[in-house]
Amino acid sequence: MQSAKSMNEYHEQIRESLDDSFLREALDKFAVAYKANRLMIFADIDAKGLIQEIAQAKDEALPRVEELYAQFKAEAEKRGVHVHRVETAAEANDLICKIAKDNGCKTIIKAKSMTAEEIHVNHALEAAGCDVSETDLGEWIIQLRHEGPSHMVMPAIHLSRVKVAETFSEETGKTQDSDISKLVKVARRELRVKFATADMGISGANFAIADTGTIGICTNEGNGRLTTTLPRVHVAIAGIDKLVPNIHDALRIIKVLPRNATAQAISTYVSWMSGSAEHSLNPDKRKIMHIVFVDNGRTALAKDSLCSSALRCVRCGACANVCPVYRLLGGHKMGYVYIGAIGLILTYFFHGRENARHLVQNCINCEACKDVCAAGIDLPAIIQEIRARLVEEEGTPITSSLLANVLENRKLFHTLLRFGKFAQRPVTGGTPFIRHLPTMFLKGQGFRALPAIASRPFRDRWEKISKILPDTGKLRVGLFAGCAQDFVYPEQLEAAVKVLTAKGCKVDFPIDQSCCGLPVRMMGERKAAENTAIRNIRSFDPARFDYIVTLCASCASYMKNSYAEVLAASAMRTEAEQFATRVRDFSSFVRDVLGLGEDDFVKSGESVCYHAPCHLCRGLGVTAQPRDLIRAAGEYKESPEEDVCCGFGGTYSVKFPEISSRLLQKKLDNLESSGAGLLVTDCPGCVMQLRGGEEKRGNKLKVEHIAEFLARRLR
Amino acid sequence: MATIDQEAVEIFKKMAAPVTIKIVEAAGLAEAMAYALDACEKRDICELVPLSADAAPQQSAEARTKVVCAPNLTDKDYKEFEGLGKGKGFTMLRKGMRDHLSGIDMAFTTADGAIAETATTILECMSDEVRLATMIAEVHVVALKKSQIKKTIYDVEDQLQKIMQKGATYTAFISGPSRTADIERVLTLGVHGPLELHIALLEG
Numbered sequence: 001m002q003s004a005k006s007m008n009e010y011h012e013q014i015r016e017s018l019d020d021s022f023l024r025e026a027l028d029k030f031a032v033a034y035k036a037n038r039l040m041i042f043a044d045i046d047a048k049g050l051i052q053e054i055a056q057a058k059d060e061a062l063p064r065v066e067e068l069y070a071q072f073k074a075e076a077e078k079r080g081v082h083v084h085r086v087e088t089a090a091e092a093n094d095l096i097c098k099i100a101k102d103n104g105c106k107t108i109i110k111a112k113s114m115t116a117e118e119i120h121v122n123h124a125l126e127a128a129g130c131d132v133s134e135t136d137l138g139e140w141i142i143q144l145r146h147e148g149p150s151h152m153v154m155p156a157i158h159l160s161r162v163k164v165a166e167t168f169s170e171e172t173g174k175t176q177d178s179d180i181s182k183l184v185k186v187a188r189r190e191l192r193v194k195f196a197t198a199d200m201g202i203s204g205a206n207f208a209i210a211d212t213g214t215i216g217i218c219t220n221e222g223n224g225r226l227t228t229t230l231p232r233v234h235v236a237i238a239g240i241d242k243l244v245p246n247i248h249d250a251l252r253i254i255k256v257l258p259r260n261a262t263a264q265a266i267s268t269y270v271s272w273m274s275g276s277a278e279h280s281l282n283p284d285k286r287k288i289m290h291i292v293f294v295d296n297g298r299t300a301l302a303k304d305s306l307c308s309s310a311l312r313c314v315r316c317g318a319c320a321n322v323c324p325v326y327r328l329l330g331g332h333k334m335g336y337v338y339i340g341a342i343g344l345i346l347t348y349f350f351h352g353r354e355n356a357r358h359l360v361q362n363c364i365n366c367e368a369c370k371d372v373c374a375a376g377i378d379l380p381a382i383i384q385e386i387r388a389r390l391v392e393e394e395g396t397p398i399t400s401s402l403l404a405n406v407l408e409n410r411k412l413f414h415t416l417l418r419f420g421k422f423a424q425r426p427v428t429g430g431t432p433f434i435r436h437l438p439t440m441f442l443k444g445q446g447f448r449a450l451p452a453i454a455s456r457p458f459r460d461r462w463e464k465i466s467k468i469l470p471d472t473g474k475l476r477v478g479l480f481a482g483c484a485q486d487f488v489y490p491e492q493l494e495a496a497v498k499v500l501t502a503k504g505c506k507v508d509f510p511i512d513q514s515c516c517g518l519p520v521r522m523m524g525e526r527k528a529a530e531n532t533a534i535r536n537i538r539s540f541d542p543a544r545f546d547y548i549v550t551l552c553a554s555c556a557s558y559m560k561n562s563y564a565e566v567l568a569a570s571a572m573r574t575e576a577e578q579f580a581t582r583v584r585d586f587s588s589f590v591r592d593v594l595g596l597g598e599d600d601f602v603k604s605g606e607s608v609c610y611h612a613p614c615h616l617c618r619g620l621g622v623t624a625q626p627r628d629l630i631r632a633a634g635e636y637k638e639s640p641e642e643d644v645c646c647g648f649g650g651t652y653s654v655k656f657p658e659i660s661s662r663l664l665q666k667k668l669d670n671l672e673s674s675g676a677g678l679l680v681t682d683c684p685g686c687v688m689q690l691r692g693g694e695e696k697r698g699n700k701l702k703v704e705h706i707a708e709f710l711a712r713r714l715r
Numbered sequence: 716m717a718t719i720d721q722e723a724v725e726i727f728k729k730m731a732a733p734v735t736i737k738i739v740e741a742a743g744l745a746e747a748m749a750y751a752l753d754a755c756e757k758r759d760i761c762e763l764v765p766l767s768a769d770a771a772p773q774q775s776a777e778a779r780t781k782v783v784c785a786p787n788l789t790d791k792d793y794k795e796f797e798g799l800g801k802g803k804g805f806t807m808l809r810k811g812m813r814d815h816l817s818g819i820d821m822a823f824t825t826a827d828g829a830i831a832e833t834a835t836t837i838l839e840c841m842s843d844e845v846r847l848a849t850m851i852a853e854v855h856v857v858a859l860k861k862s863q864i865k866k867t868i869y870d871v872e873d874q875l876q877k878i879m880q881k882g883a884t885y886t887a888f889i890s891g892p893s894r895t896a897d898i899e900r901v902l903t904l905g906v907h908g909p910l911e912l913h914i915a916l917l918e919g
Contacts, residue, residue, distance in 0.1 A: 030900060079883040137906055138897035156897055164898050184895060184903040191907065192764040196816045212879035222850055222893040222908035228885075229846040230816075247875050251868050254888075265730065266833040266868075268891045269908075272875070275883030278843050280813065286883070287843075 001148040002333050002359050010333075010358040014658060017329040022160050027327045030157065032641070034321045037263030038372070050256055055376035057249050058241075058312035062302050068210040068243040069293065075213030079275020082290045085240070092294045093124035096202070096235055099290050100130055103233045105199035109191075111219060111227040112136040113204025114152060114315050115237045115294055117337045118350055121202070133194045135223040137187050144171050150331035152317035152339055153261045158330045191223070201227035205238035206314070207253050208291070211246040214274040215291060218257060218267035225271050232279055233288040240293045241302075241311040253314055260374040261316035297349045307382050310345045312375035319369035319379055324645045325362055328662050334362065341369040341379035348386045353393065360386050362656065364649035364663075365522060366614035381565070387524030404525035407532060410514040414459070417487045421453040433695060444657030448664060448692030451488050458490035462509045465497060473506030475593070478545035480536070480559070480583070482552035483515050484684035492684060495711035496551055496586055502714055503594045512539040516555040519650050521566065533563050534572055537579045547593065548583045551707055553683035554650065556585040557619025585616055586707055587682050591625035601633035601713040608634040608709070609676035609701070611667065611690060612643040613683035626682055626706055633713035639674035641667075646681075648689035664693045672700050680706045717862035717919065724861050724916065726831035734834055734891035735904065737913040744858055747915035748785075748796050748823060751856035754913065755783055755821035756803055761853045763818040781820040784808040784852065786844040788825065796823065812847035822852035822909075826859040827886075828874055831866050835890040836914065839878060846885065855892075855909040860917045 004010035017023060061068060073083040086092045100108065108130050110116065122132045122143075134140040138156035142149060144167050149155030156164070165178035168186050176186055203224055205215040215236050217224040228234050244250055250272075258264040276289035302308050320326040320340025335343035336355045344363060348356035360383055369379045406413045433449040458481055477500055485493050500507050517532030536559070540548050550556045560583045563576040590596045608630050616622045623643075630636045647653060647663025668690065671679055679694075679701040681687060691703035731738050741747040760781050783805045785796050793809055800807050805820075812819070824845065828837035836857050840846045849855050865871050878884050893908030904910050 026899065033900075135907070136897070137895045141897070154897060154900065157900065159898075161899055180898050180901045181903055183898055184906050188906055189764050192816065193766055195907075196766050209879075212876075214879050220893070221895050221906045223906075225846055225850055225887065226907055229843055229850070247872055247879070248869070251872060251875075255868055262896070265734075266835060266888065266890045268734070268889070268894055270835075270888035272879065272884075272886040272888075274879045274885075277841050277846075277883060277885035280810075280843055 001336055004358050007358055011658065013333050014329060014656070017333045018658060018662060020330075023158050023330050024328070026157060027330060031321065031327045034263065038260070041259045041263040041265060045259070050252070051374060051376045054252060054256055054314070054374060055309070055312055057244070057252065058375055059309070061244055061249070062241070062308060062311055064245070065240055065243055065299070065302065068245060069240060071210040072208055072213055072243060075211070076275060076291060077213070079213055080286055080289065081213065081276055083293070084290065085293045085295070087295045089119035089294070089296050092119045092237065092292055092296070093121055095292060096121055096237070097124055097128040099233070099235055100125065100128065100200055103200065103288060105233055106130055107194070107198045108132045108200045108202060109194050109198040109227050109231065110134050110139070111201070111203040111217065111224040112139050112155070113202065113237055114338065115204050115239050116202060117149065118296065119237070119294060121237065133191070133198075135191050135195065135227055136219070136221060137184065140187060140191065141167060148332065148337065149339065151320060152315055158332065195226045195230045198231040200233040200235065201231040202235050202237065203227055205236050205242050205291070206257065207244050207250045208238050208242045208293075209245075209247055209250050210243055212274050214250070214272050216250055216254075216270060216272050218254065218270050220268045222269050225269055228271060228273060232282050234290070236289070236291045238291065238293055240295055240298050256374045257314050257316050260318045260372065301349050306385050307345070307349070309375075309377050310342065310349070310382055312377055313342050314374050316374045318372045318374060322368040322372050324366060324368065324647075324663055325364055325659055328659055335359070341383065342377070345379065345382050345386065353390065356386065357390060360390065364645055364647070364652045366645035366649065367618040368614070368645070371618045381562070384521055384524065387522070388526045389524070391524035392526070401525070404520050404523065404528035407515050407517070407520050408528045410512070410535060413514065414457075417453060417483070418457065421455060433692070445654070447657065447661035447696065448689060449695035450692060451688055453487055454490050456490070457487045458493045459486055459509070459511060461490055461494070462511070465494065466509070469497070469501055469507060471506070473501075474504045475506070476544060476546045477505045477507045478540045478548045479507055479509045480513060480516075480540075480548050480550040480555060481509065482550060482555040482684065484688060485551055489684050489687065489705065492551055492687075492705040492707055495705070496549075496707040498711045499590060499707060499714060500549070503590070503596060503600070505594070508544070510539040516552075516558050517566070518554055518558040521558070521562070522651055529566050530570060533566050533576065534570070537563065537572060537575050540579065542578060542582070545582065547589060548579070549586055549589050550583065551586045551682065551684065551705060553585055553613035553616035553619065554685055556583055557615035559583045561619060585620055585622055585682065587616070587626040587629060588620070588622045590710070591629055596629065596632070596710075598632045600715055601710065602715050603632065604634050604713060606634040606678055607637045607676040608678045608680055609637045609639045609671050609674040610642055611646055611671060611679060611681040611686055613681055613686050614645050616682055617643045626680075629706065629710060630680060633710055634678070637674040637676040640670045646686050646689045648685045650685060653689065660689075664689055668693050668697060668701070677702060678709070679703045680709045682706045717860070719861045720864065720866060723831040723864045723866045726866065727829060727834055727864050730832060730834035731914065735912075736834055736891055737911065739913065739915050741858070741915040741917050743917060743919075744792060744825070745795060745799070747856070747858040747917060748799050750915055751821060751823045751913070752783065752800050752803060752805070754856065755781060755805070755854060758820070758854065761818040761820045766817050780804055780806045782806045782808065782815055782818070783821045783823070784812065784819055784848045785823040786810065786812070786842065786848045787840075788823075810844045812844050812851060816847070816851060819848065819852040821854045821856060822848040823856050824849060824858070826857050826863060828871055829859050829864040830868050830871055830888075831864050833868060833890055835888045837871065837874070838887045838889060839884065840887050841883065841885050846887070849887075849889070850908040852909055853905070854911045854913065856913045856915060858915050858917055860919055862919060
């Protein structure tokens with residue numbers, strides 16, 4: 001549970017996690033295994049189709065939640081259940097304590113429920129004098145240690161067997177062996193006693209079916225069945241978002257949830273409870289059953305059109321499983337109660353701004369979560385929206401508003417960048433890296449060499465370049481430079497112009513273009529994001545260009561996927577959509593549109609490894625093209641985890657250098673293990689990060705943009 | 716005679732292996748019962764969990780008898796089950812599971828349906844005796860008719876609909892023995908419920 005009161009405190013907490021070597025190793029192993037297992041378990045299934053169905057069904061159910069609740073209540077009451085609805089966490093806790101008191105319940109057992117964690121029901125029950133025991137093994141371990149879950153499905157993933165043995169030794173008053181099967185036996189023994197003697201069982205619900213008044217819970221351990229069977233009273237806690245119309249919806253959730261959560265075809269136990277089942281000790285032979293539906297901000301979120309899709313979440317935890325930041329920090333620093341990308345979001349909506357403020361900054365926007373989400377939620381987009389709201393609600397940090405103002409004003413921005421090349425002279429030592437920047441500018445940035453600003457930006461070279469280009473071509477291409485290439489790596493653009501022109505394109509560079517706007521969007525500067533988008537759309541006259549090509553994966557995916565959304569409320573929406581259809585990244589353009597292949601290059605024996613930029617492989621779904629091009633011009637050497645983020649993330653690497661640096665080292669370890677001498681990628685941001693890292697590590701790998709590599713090998 | 720989807724049966728068998736379900740074939744219910752009783756006989760007696768600190772000292776394993784239950788059989792079938800178990804020295808039960816929460820050796824049940832693609836057995840268990848028997852027992856043996864096996868999870872939708880429209884019901888999908896991977900992601904069986912799940916596939 002991230003609890004930092006300030007950004008500095010959050011950085012301190014992050015450092016603690018980074019120093020935990022067990023955590024590092026456990027999460028590394030898990031991240032790699034999960035991806036492979038997930039692929040296998042979805043092998044015979046149309047995963048995208050299933051995810052789309054879940055999304056659609058949830059989107060249709062959400063506006064009907066009142067109707068579904070009324071139907072559920074009527075059906076469940078017919079079957080002997082007391083159904084309640086509460087607005088807040090406090091109301092939920094009061095009600096549950098009252099149910100315990102009214103029924104004379106003192107000892108309580110619980111099956112895992114994120115909603116119960118959300119409302120902190122244990123604290124309330126304990127304050128009311130009850131004895132509460134978790135029965136899910138992981139939950140029980142962390143309860144004994146007074147910790148919160150560090151993963152939604154595997155709450156104790158951060159703990160070693162040795163730590164668990166210590167905890168169990170303390171609990172049982174006997175020294176326990178750290179052998180895992182023995183530890184599991186200890187839990188079986190200790191918890192069986194609690195099952196046998198509890199007065200009340202609390203569970204969650206993975207779904208609540210309106211049509212038949214049924215709740216369903218999925219567990220692997222079977223503790224859910226025991227919790228809902230042994231005690232004479234059963235209280236189920238569910239968010240109102242768990243309501244679905246019918247059994248088919250529930251089956252669909254069962255189909256996706258365990259597959260996405262733990263790469264299982266199904267959870268070992270699924271318990272379907274329609275009404276109160278038999279209980280042989282109660283006078284009427286029926287279990288006393290209550291279902292408490294919790295709102296706690298959900299109705300408001302459902303009406304929030306930009307963020308309501310967060311309520312599609314089925315709590316599989318996959319967004320944490322693939323998050324490179326989670327992999328480094330674990331759930332205690334990458335969540336409050338809810339963990340991972342969905343945790344960043346739900347903390348803001350369920351647990352308030354003060355708990356979300358720092359957390360929500362800790363997304364590197366690599367889109368790995370969006371790619372695996374069981375309900376197709378665009379998690380990074382919602383996180384960016386929340387940042388924008390925080391800026392509106394709390395005002396802007398000075399640095400961010402300065403940058404926003406500068407980026408909105410192209411001339412000012414470019415003048416500053418030009419000025420930068422003079423200002424940096426004392427610090428570059430004549431190399432292409434900044435060498436001697438005063439440390440106040442370099443806090444935490446020592447892990448990579450930062451590039452110097454180019455002596456002449458591309459825009460100042462264009463007039464001369466354009467003079468020698470042919471006037472005609474089979475395709476008219478507008479080159480979008482992006483800031484990094486325009487001002488830092490103009491040679492990458494020159495290489496691209498060489499390739500494009502040689503293959504029959506008429507290339508132009510509209511001089512009014514500016515920053516794509518992604519950095520200001522990431523900082524939550526809404527107005528600046530709109531204005532930069534409008535400027536760029538206006539710079540590329542649709543009558544003059546067949547394609548808009550950019551060498552920056554982030555610019556490409558942002559312009560293609562987000563411009564229409566950024567300008568959704570403006571008169572420019574249609575133009576934004578048209579603009580987006582013409583945007584192409586360099587690799588897929590030269591491979592798919594120009595058809596470049598082996599015949600176009602002088603193939604060398606140069607061994608080349610590849611880093612897949614997040615915004616190319618996930619943002620645009622471009623995966624085969626750059627690898628095909630590398631094979632056409634050199635020897636492609638595969639390396640592990642090519643599609644994991646390099647740690648750049650634009651402003652992220654400045655905000656969280658300690659995390660960025662770890663991601664970079666891991667990335668370079670993987671790439672160097674390929675044995676290649678050259679690394680190519682197709683994003684200048686990644687080049688900046690990777691080349692800067694290699695410079696510090698002794699340049700085992702030469703780093704190039706794929707355009708430079710292809711230009712060198714051009715036949 | 717109900718029809719058997721042979722393809723579904725094969726898928727069920729294939730999916731059962733990775734989730735550590737033991738599959739055996741049996742000509743009929745009596746053969747399945749005999750298999751279950753035999754399996755129980757061959758195993759060591761179950762470990763008892765002392766249910767409170769002041770409970771009488773645990774009897775030694777030699778002094779105890781194995782506890783075997785079959786909570787959802789019809790009267791006629793239970794009689795047969797009892798007959799088959801006679802002479803083996805078992806304590807045999809249909810109800811009263813709450814008196815045996817410290818341990819049951821084997822539970823025998825008949826399934827109400829099955830899903831091939833997930834190796835899932837469907838068990839209607841409105842009765843808490845059925846729920847407890849199948850959770851407390853160290854070994855759970857299910858008799859499943861091949862004709863009850865449907866291929867996909869959506870193929871049991873109508874069946875579930877009929878069950879849940881009846882009124883109050885408790886239905887279980889069971890797809891393996893009780894398992895956990897909560898400590899260092901190491902898969903361990905029998906954390907709360909059965910250590911073994913056996914399915915006897917019956918012709919018909």
